[in-house]
Amino acid sequence: MKDKDYLNDITEIKEMMNKSSRFISLSGLSGVLAGIYALIGAYLAYNAIEDYKSSLLINYNYITIKHLAYINLEIYLVTVALAVVLLATLTGIILTRIKAKKHNAKMWDATSRRLLINFLIPLVTGGFFSLVLIQRNFVSLTAATMLIFYGLACINASKFTFRDIKYLGLVQLILGLICTQFVGYGLYFWAFGFGVMHIVYGAIMYFKYDRTK
């Protein structure tokens, strides 16, 4: 009989299963940009921390100045972190919308909703847990915690979008666990995980899925 038809059938089945259950409009380019933002953020944070350290050497006698400088540093770091998250999210939304439009898909449908919920559950948990760590003075573990929970979020999300995101998650997870053993080097691990790995992953996604279409 017509074998070509059967092959067509199988292809059609696979395509429908993927299209109806996975959100595939995620833009690879937005991953690259998110990585760049993270690296810039990490660089700004590194400079601020170094400045703070050197200011301690000069003003070591003045407790109030020290305290003020510490609060300033905290505010600065939180601002930088928020700016990175905001910029990355915004870029992600815009580029994903463009990509969805390109192949006539909706950006907000059952698949993207499911993807977002499953991504956010581990991520938000990790966010709150990191805040608790800061509250309890375990600041040295926050970078590792962020990496680990972000990795779990990616692995969880991989069931609802490109499977490849699972490997990004695994790398983040392993980086996070290694990071727990190198107290004081959190920022480097953070920059590597959120910066370099995002750029690598985003570029792979871009060449694998975006450019061919």
Place this chain on the structure above:
Amino acid sequence: MGLINNINKAFDHRIRLGIMSILMVNEYAEFTTLKELLEATDGNLASHLKALEKAEYISVQKQFVGRKPNTKYIITDLGKLEFKKHIDALEKLIKRT
């Protein structure tokens, strides 16, 4: 030949194949979602859904969301079993050549 027997005539159409594929991997699907994914007209899609319903491969849940009617389609256990058999048969047929 046993292989050919497992090719299910009820699935012998692009739209029906699509409906079953979507319902295999989703808890349920609404009429509008199916319509968008399969790029079918209302009448065409409805008639294929009816046929699958008659064969008891899918079940229908009619609800009202506010005042809008909303129809959900769910694959039955029988539907899952038959569709799996159908896919197996297709794969074997392809591998044979």
